[in-house]
Amino acid sequence: MSGAATGRETALDDGWELVVGLEVHVELSTATKLFCACANRFGDEPNTNVCPVCLGLPGSLPVVNAAAVDFAMRLGRALGCEVRPAVFARKNYFYPDMPKDYQISQYDQPTNIDGRLKLPDGHVVGIERAHIEEDTGKTTHVGGGGRIHDADYALVDYNRAGVPLVEIVSRPDIRTAEQARAFVRELRAILLSIGVSDARMEEGSMRVDANVSVRPTGSDELRTRCEIKNLSSLRSLGRAITFEARRHVDLWSSGERPRQETRHWDEAGGRTTPGRSKEDAEDYRYFQDPDLVPLAPSAETVAAIDAALPPLPAARRAELVAAGAGAVPASDAALLVERDQDGLVLAAISAGADPGLTVTRVANDLAVEDWSKVTPDGLASLVALEASGRVTATQAKQILADIVESGETPEAISERRGFQAMAGHDLAVTVDQVIASNPDEWRRFCSGDDADRKKLAGFFIGQVMRATKGRADGAAVNRLLQQLTHGPTSD
Amino acid sequence: MTALGVAAAVASGERTARSVAEDCLDRIGEGDGEIGAFNLVLAEEALADADRVDAALDRGEPVGPLAGVPVALKDNLCTRGIPTTCSSRMLEGWRPPYSATVVERLRAAGAVIVGKTNLDEFAMGSSTENSAFGPTRNPRDTSRVPGGSSGGSAAAVAAGFAALALGSDTGGSIRQPAALCGVVGMKPTYGRVSRYGLIAFASSLDQIGPFGATVADAAACYQAIAGHDPLDSTSLDRPQEPVEGALADGVDGLRVGVLAELCGGGPRQETGRTGNDGPAAGGVEGVADDVLSRVQDAAEALEQAGADVRTVSVPSAVLGLSAYYLIAPAEASSNLARYDGVRYGLRVDAANAAEMNVATRTAGFGAEVKRRIMLGTYALSAGYYDAFYGKALRVRTLMLQEFAAVYEDVDVLLCPTAPTTAFELGAKTADPLLMYLNDVCTIPSNLTGHPAISVPFGRGDDGLPVGVQVMGPALSERLILKVAAALERAAPGDGNAP
Amino acid sequence: MSGRISRDEAAHVARLARLRFSDSELDELAAQLSAVLDHAADVEALDVSGIEPTSHPQPLTDVTRADEVRPSLARDEVLAQAPSVAEGQFRVPPILGEAP
C-alpha cells in the first residue's frame, strides 16, 4: 500500500482532499480530582490517591471541583467559545478502569461551544465544543508480551480515575497533517499560557484522537471517517493522518469504501490497524446525573474570566517579534512562548540587550526546567558581555548555565572562571600553531572551493577552541583564517 | 419507653446508657429470631457506644439530644468497618471504609447503634421479601409482611428492638412500612438529609428519614440527622427551624386538603377550589375501604381540632406510579452498574473481564433487582428515551406545577399511606405490578421532593394498623410533624406504641 | 400480555446491562416489563409539549467545592475489600475489548 511506513507527509493524490477533525483530551492541572478531594498527581504509587468517591464505592457522591470548572471556562474563552449553562450527564458503559461503570461527562449541554483556533499560518479551525469530564483509571495488561489480547490478566490503578479532563472537539476543518500538528501545538501553547494544564502528550495529560476522511477536492461532502486513537506524539499524529488518508484514497479509488471504525496507530509498523467497529457502537444511555446539579455561570463570572485571561500565545509571539525589530525569527518566538520565556526576553530587551543575540542565547541555551534564577538584568548583562566581545559565545553559554545554578551575576561568574575572550596577538599565535600542526588541511583550505573552505574553516575553529579551552571567539578565528589566505577582509 | 424518654432518663442519670443497651439487646435476642428485623446485631459496638455515653456523663461532659438512645440502621447505610450488605449477595461481607453522614450525626447526638436492619435488596420492594437473607415479619402479625423496603427498620421499632431507626424512602420505603407496622415514619424534603453514604437506588428520589414509635421521637431523630452536608451536592443549605417546639401547637385554622385522587376517586362536588381547572381525572384504584375510612376519620379529627378541611384535586398524582417506575429503574440501572466484581463485593470468576462482569451480576443480584435494571436500561436505551424516560421527567414537572398550585389553597394534604394494611407473606410476590401498586400513594412526594409523614391512625377491618399520610410542600417538615402530632393525639383507642 | 418487548429485545437489554438469562427467563421478563410499560401507557400517551423535563426536585445550581486536597484512603484498607489484588492494584481477568 502506498504511503505505508514512509513517515513522509506527502500530499494526497491529485483530486483528493483530506478532512480531519481532532478530539483532544486534556488533563487539568488542578490540585484535586474533579469530584473528590484526592490529589490529582501523576506518578504516585498505584491506588494511593483514591477515596470512596473516585473508587465509586457504594453510597459515595460527587461534588464538583470549582477550580476545574474555572479552568474549563478559561480554556473555553481562550478558544473563543460561548460559555453556557451546563449539565453533567452519565455515559453508561462497562469497563474495569471506570469505577462506577459510567463516566460523568457533559453531553447535550456542555460548558463551552462554538469556538475557533487560529493556526500560526492563519488557517482557522472551528471548535465545536470543549466539555468537562472525568478521566478513567489506568489498566496494565500483564503477560502475553503486554498485548491486550494475549494478556494473562490485567491490573487496575485508580489514581487517575476522576482526574478532571476537558475534551476539545474541533470541527473537520483541518486539511493537512501539518495543520493537525499545528493545531495541537497551538492548543498546547494556549493551555500553557492560561495555566490550566501541563499538556504533556508523552505523559498522557494531553491525548489526541483524529477523525480522518477524504473527499474529492472541491466537494463539501463528508465521507466515512475513521477515528484514530493512540497518537502519543505530534510525529505519530502526522504520520497516522497521512497513512490513513492514503488508505482511504486507495480504497475509494479502487471502488471500495472504508468501514466506519476506530483504528489504532501502530508506531513501529507505521500503519493504522482496525479496532472496534462503529456499527456495533455502544448504546451509552446518557442521562442527566442526578447526583449533581447544573452549572449556571453568570455573565459576571464570564466577564471576570475574560478580564483575568492572560495574553494568548499568538499575541505573545507577535509582541516578541515586534520587540526584535526583525531580529527574532518566528520559530524562536514560538519556542520562547512555549517555554514561557518570552517575558524574560522582553524584559532583557527593554533593559537594553541586543534582541537577536538575547533570543539566540535563550532559545539555544536555556532549555532547562528551572530557570527561575535568570533575571532580565542578568540576561541583559550577559548578552552585553558577549555582544561586546568580552566573552566568547562558548563562555557566554557557560555563564548562562552557571546563572541557572547559582543566580550569580554574569560579571561575577566571568571573573571567577577567569573568562575573557582571547584576542589580538595571543589568538594569532594559537592560530599559527594550529595551522602548523595540520599542514594537509591548511593546503586544502587554501586551494579548495567555497564548500571545502567552509568545512575546513569549521575544522580550524574547532581546533583553536580546543587549544584555548573555548576562550577564543569563533568569529575572530574565522577572520584570521581569511586574512591569512586572502589578506584583510573588508569587515 | 420512647426515645425521648430514654434520652431524658440517661441524661438525668436515672438510667445508664449501658443498661438501656443491654435491655435492648436482650429484647432483640429474645424476639428477632421470629421477626428477622436485623441483618446484623452490633452487640459489642452498642455496649461500647453506651459506655462512652456513660463515661461522658460521668465526666460531666455534654451529651447529645439522643444520648443512650438505641437506634437501628437500614443496612443500606454505610458503616465504617461494619458489614453493609443492602440485603444483597453482591455486597455480602463488604466492610465500607467510611460511614454515612447520618451515621456520624447520630453518633454525635449520642445515639447507640444496635444493628443493621433487613431490607428489600437494594431497597427495591415493598414487602422486605426481596432480601437475599430472608424476609422480615411484621411484629403486629408475623404471618404478614412489614412492608418495605425499610421493613427491618419499621419492624425493629414496632417490636421495641430499637427506640428509633433510620430508613430510606425512594417511593414510599419509609412511610409504607411505618403504616404497615403501626409506627411513625417520615420522608423529609429531598436534600434535607445528606445522602452521602446511603447506597443509591434512585438518586433523584432517595431520601433518608426516621422511624419512631411517636411523632416526637421521629421529630427528634429527624432533627439529629438533618442539615447541610458539603459531601452531597444535592443537600440543601437552608436554615433548619427546630421542629420539636411545634408539636404541641394545634391545627386550629390550618387548611387541610384531602387529596381526592389518592382517596379512591377524582375531585368531588363538595370540593373547594381544585388545584387544576382541567377535566376531572379519576383516582387511583385499589385503595381499600377500611383504609379510606380511617383517612376520613383522620380528616374529621383534624376538623374537630379546628382545621379547615376540604377535598382537593391533583390530577397528575395518578400518573406518579407510571412515572416512578420509569425514572427510578432508569437511575437504578446506572447506579447499580458499579457492582461488576472488580473492586469490592462478590466476584464470580470467568475467562475475561466482561464475562466476569456478567457472571458476577447474574449471580449477585436477585430477581427484582434484575427486573428493575432491565426496565431502567430499556427506558434509557436509544429509541425509547423520549417515549419513556423523557416523558416521565415531564410528568414530574407537571406534578410539581399542580402540587404548587394546590399548596396555594391548602397548607397540607391528607391521604392514605398504603392502599391496604399489612398483607400476607407471598401474597404479591408473583406479580411485580401488583406489588408496585403498594407505592401509589407515597410516590408523588418522591417525584416532587416534598416531605411526607405516615402516622398510625386506627386499625383496618383485620385489626392491623392503618397509617395516614400527611404531605406538605418543600421544607414543611415542621408543619407536617405538627399535623401528625395532632393526629397522634386524636388517634382512636388502644394506641399503637409497642 | 401486550408483548411490547420481544425476547430478542430483552436479550439486547440484558447484554447492555451485563446480565444473563435463560430463554424462559427472558420470556418471563419480556412479559413482566411489557406489563409495566402497558401501565406506563398513561405517561406515554400524555401530551407534554411545552412542558420542560425535571430531572431533579430541587432547583439548585453551581454547587462546588474548593480545590483543596484531603487525605485519601489507606491503600491496604481499600485493597482488603477487593476480590483479587496484585502489586498494589486491582486484578481482573484479561480485558479483551478496548474501552469505547
Ligand SMILES: [Mg+2]
Ligand atoms: Mg470523552
Ligand SMILES: [Zn+2]
Ligand atoms: Zn477520590
